[in-house]
Every structure is written in structure tokens, then in C-alpha cells.
Amino acid sequence: MNKIIPFSPPRVDQQMIDEVVDTLRSGWITTGPKTKAFERKLAEYCDVLSVICLNSATAGLELMLRWFDVKEGDEVILPAYTYAATANVVMHCGAKPVLADIGEDFNIDVSLIKSLISSKTKVIMPVDFGGWPCHYNELNRLVSETKGLFVPESSTQKALGRIMLLADAAHSLGAVYNKRKTGTVADATVFSFHAVKNLTTAEGGAIVLNFPAPFKNEEIYRFLNILSLHGQNKDALAKLQKGNWKYDVITAGYKCNMTDMMASLGLVELSRYDTDTLTKRKHICNRYAAALKKKQWAELPIQKNNEKESSYHLFALRIKGIDESTRDKIIESIFEKNVSVNVHFIPLPLLTFYKNKGFRITDYPKAYQFFSCEISLPVFYDLTDEMIDTVLDAVISSVEQHI
Numbered sequence: 001m002n003k004i005i006p007f008s009p010p011r012v013d014q015q016m017i018d019e020v021v022d023t024l025r026s027g028w029i030t031t032g033p034k035t036k037a038f039e040r041k042l043a044e045y046c047d048v049l050s051v052i053c054l055n056s057a058t059a060g061l062e063l064m065l066r067w068f069d070v071k072e073g074d075e076v077i078l079p080a081y082t083y084a085a086t087a088n089v090v091m092h093c094g095a096k097p098v099l100a101d102i103g104e105d106f107n108i109d110v111s112l113i114k115s116l117i118s119s120k121t122k123v124i125m126p127v128d129f130g131g132w133p134c135h136y137n138e139l140n141r142l143v144s145e146t147k148g149l150f151v152p153e154s155s156t157q158k159a160l161g162r163i164m165l166l167a168d169a170a171h172s173l174g175a176v177y178n179k180r181k182t183g184t185v186a187d188a189t190v191f192s193f194h195a196v197k198n199l200t201t202a203e204g205g206a207i208v209l210n211f212p213a214p215f216k217n218e219e220i221y222r223f224l225n226i227l228s229l230h231g232q233n234k235d236a237l238a239k240l241q242k243g244n245w246k247y248d249v250i251t252a253g254y255k256c257n258m259t260d261m262m263a264s265l266g267l268v269e270l271s272r273y274d275t276d277t278l279t280k281r282k283h284i285c286n287r288y289a290a291a292l293k294k295k296q297w298a299e300l301p302i303q304k305n306n307e308k309e310s311s312y313h314l315f316a317l318r319i320k321g322i323d324e325s326t327r328d329k330i331i332e333s334i335f336e337k338n339v340s341v342n343v344h345f346i347p348l349p350l351l352t353f354y355k356n357k358g359f360r361i362t363d364y365p366k367a368y369q370f371f372s373c374e375i376s377l378p379v380f381y382d383l384t385d386e387m388i389d390t391v392l393d394a395v396i397s398s399v400e401q402h403i
């Protein structure tokens with residue numbers, strides 16, 4: 001029997017192994033010079049001053065909510081169609097996630113947000129689904145137009161004077177919106193470097209800081225460093241410097257720093273991200289699109305137009321007119337042909353925890369419709385043209401067998 005084609009294995013080659021070994025041999029394996037170098041490279045890549053690296057995107061989203069003093073009684077607007085992490089961090093802060101349905105591009109429907117904004121709204125968290133940037137111009141306009149409704153309750157909220165736009169860009173490193181990379185189109189943007197994401201550090205994430213004046217993003221960076229490391233005013237490396245052992249703790253901080261082991265992977269991955277990773281992912285998606293656009297039943301994901309270009313994180317295929325059970329049968333037969341596929345995402349209201357919180361899927365018809373007929377195809381660096389053909393054969397024959 002043929003070996004199964006996986007969905008999204010990480011690219012691990014000699015260059016990555018060498019860089020990790022170099023870190024192991026250096027005598028410094030936790031947060032240190034490589035993490036700081038990776039932060040600088042990411043900032044350069046996004047064309048901003050300050051990026052902080054952490055152990056996950058989830059930690060990044062939560063730190064930003066904590067920095068903005070989001071607490072019980074507050075509301076955070078996010079799409080119903082996302083991974084649970086986006087909503088879970090709101091729960092961690094004791095605040096209430098307010099869900100909006102999606103539009104034709106899988107992203108939060110901005111026209112639905114306005115009626116969800118109240119005096120309790122502190123943050124909007126759009127998600128760049130599959131690497132496709134949201135309508136950031138409209139989102140930025142919305143948070144500036146609703147200043148009058150905003151009720152600031154802390155010093156950061158007073159300084160911003162409006163709803164914070166916090167982008168869950170877990171999928172969209174390197175995506176382009178109006179000639180700008182994601183990272184510079186929201187107040188703060190959080191990337192994920194989890195093993196299945198476009199650029200991986202095994203686990204990991206980063207916050208890109210892009211706050212307007214009077215904020216100084218370097219100052220926010222320094223505070224987030226402390227917040228991510230127990231609230232301690234010196235990190236382990238600084239404490240090791242001669243005579244520098246004394247430290248203070250200024251807040252009951254968290255523990256979510258990135259290690260130099262992780263950053264080693266990130267440095268290699270970032271050095272070839274545009275030239276190698278993105279070009280390959282684009283090639284794979286274009287091959288899928290070229291073959292599938294001939295099929296009446298196929299609804300292809302949008303990945304490029306005059307305004308935006310995706311980071312090609314997912315190839316989210318939809319099959320016209322099918323229901324959830326037919327989709328599941330198609331997936332079963334694709335797997336029988338030794339090809340791995342996935343579904344992005346199970347909408348939040350279908351998950352037990354959020355169902356028990358009172359969310360009803362009938363309030364998010366588009367999210368349910370897209371989920372019911374969606375199949376994500378494998379996209380990863382080592383996927384060869386021959387494997388792409390195998391995937392296409394498996395998908396096409398399985399769909400045509402069931403519709």
C-alpha cells in the first residue's frame with residue numbers, strides 16, 4: 001500500500017538541525033541572543049520597530065488582552081469561525097466573547113460588527129482565515145468611528161481612547177494587504193509558529209506592536225517582556241551579567257517566553273520564508289486551483305486580488321450544495337486513498353463548551369454552511385508535484401462518487 005500523504009508536516013532539514021545543535025552547544029538554550037535576533041528579523045520583515053516572541057500565539061493574544069486590562073464585564077468581538085484559542089483567551093480574562101458570522105471570504109463580516117458594539121466592547125479580534133487578510137481599512141475605520149461608545153476604564157484604555165484592534169494572524173505571516181504586510185494594519189498582530197503553521201518554531205508565537213502615538217511601542221515591548229516572565233524586571237540572561245543578580249517583581253506575571261531552541265528554528269525558517277516557503281505554498285495552491293476550477297462542484301478559496309494576497313496557509317476547498325454528512329463521507333473516502341485532509345474550522349457554537357455558554361449555530365448560518373462543505377487540502381513544503389496529482393485524483397474521485 002502507498003504511504004499516506006500527510007496534511008501539514010513541518011519542514012525539517014539539515015540547516016534547521018545544525019542551527020539547533022549550534023544553540024545546544026552554545027551553553028545558552030532559553031531566552032537569549034537567538035530569540036532577540038529572531039525578534040529583530042521579524043520586526044524588519046514586518047517593517048515595524050517592536051516584535052516580542054513568545055511560546056505561542058495563544059499567549060500573545062492573552063498578553064495583549066491583559067495589557068489592555070480586559071476583565072469581567074467586558075466584551076470582545078471575534079468571528080464564530082475560528083480556532084478555539086481566539087475565544088478561550090477572552091474567557092481566561094473573565095470577559096465575554098461576542099461572535100460575529102463570516103462573509104464570503106471566510107473572514108469576519110465587518111458589516112455585522114457594528115450592531116454588536118456596545119459600551120462594554122473593549123477589543124475586536126479579526127482572524128485572517130487561511131492567510132487571507134481581513135478588511136483592515138474598514139476595521140480601522142470602525143474602531144475610530146465608534147470612539148464615542150468606548151468607555152475607558154484603565155490607563156492603556158484611556159490612552160488609546162477606542163476599541164483595540166487585535167489581529168489573530170496565526171495563519172497570515174507574510175500576507176499582503178494594500179501593499180503592506182500583516183503586522184502593520186492593526187494595533188497589535190499575533191502570529192503563530194505552531195508546528196502546522198507556515199513558519200514554525202515547534203511551538204511559538206509573536207506579537208507585532210503597531211500602536212499609534214502617544215504609545216511608544218518599544219515601551220510596550222519592554223513591559224510585555226516583563227509580563228511574559230513572571231513580572232520580573234530582569235531576564236535570566238541579564239541576571240547572569242556580573243554583579244547583576246538582584247531583581248524585582250512588579251506584577252504577578254505569566255510564563256510564556258520563547259526559548260533560543262525555538263528561535264533557532266525560526267531564524268532559519270524566516271531567512272527563506274519569502275523566497276522558498278511562500279513560493280512553494282503558492283505553487284501548490286495554484287496547482288490545486290488550476291485543476292479544480294474546471295469542476296462545476298468546486299468553490300475555490302480566494303488567494304489574490306488587487307488589494308490582498310494570501311500567505312497560502314490553507315487551501316480551503318468547498319463543495320457546492322453538499323451537507324455535513326456528505327462532506328464527512330467524502331473525507332472518509334479521501335483518507336481511504338491515503339491522502340490526509342482536514343476541516344477548518346468547527347465553528348465555536350458547535351463546540352461543547354461554547355454551546356453550553358449559550359451560543360447557537362443557527363445564529364451563524366454562514367459559518368455553518370461553510371463548515372458543512374469545507375475540506376482543507378494538504379499544503380506543505382515537501383509536497384511534490386506527483387503528490388499534488390495524487391491528492392487531486394483522490395479528492396476528485398471521492399467527491400464525484402458522493403455528489
Ligand SMILES: *Cc1c(COP(=O)(O)O)cnc(C)c1O
Nearest residue numbers: 056057058083085170192194205
Ligand atoms: C493555531 C491558531 C491559534 C493558536 O496558535 P498557537 O501558537 O498554537 O497558540 C490561534 N488562532 C488560530 C486561528 C489558529 O489557527
